[in-house]
Amino acid sequence: MKFKLFYILLVLFCGNTNAAYNNNIRGEVKDVYVYTDHDAIYFRFKNQPTSHDSCKPTYFVISASIPENRRxxxxxxxxxxxxSKENINIGFDSIGDCANGYIRVHRVG
Structure with missing residues (x-):
């Protein structure tokens, strides 16, 4: 019974998130950038998108809010x-939530 109540409360008090993994792109990584003053990871594909509904399309970003081991x-x-100049597939948010103003990445594979 305690677990059932816990899960009900968890559902009721969880905030909504705007981040959405709703698109994929496959390409060759052109550049990867990491900085000493924050923990986000920036990168570009050779076939980087030239437009985005709400974010600057210049970079894909793995947010600093991702736990360090996953980053x-x-x-x-x-x-x-x-x-290795391998083409890889990434999952990203194509319409909404940006990371540091750029396209938020949810998966690298």
Whole structure:
């Protein structure tokens, strides 16, 4: 009974999120950028989109809000793809929530 009540309360008090994984693109990684003053990861594809509904399309961004261990996994995948010139598929938000003003990434694969 306690667990049922817990889950009901969890559902009622969870805030809505605007981030949505709603599109994919496949391409070759052109550039990867990391900075010392924040934890977000920026990268571009050779076939980078030239437009976006609400974000600047210049970069894809893995948000600093992603836990460090996951960011490190995604960064490793990006660097491996760049070094091997492999085309990879990423999942991103094509309409809404931006990360640092750029296209928010939800998956690198």
């Amino acid at each position: 490190n996994q995604l960064l490793s995948r990006l660097l491996l793809a760049k070094a």
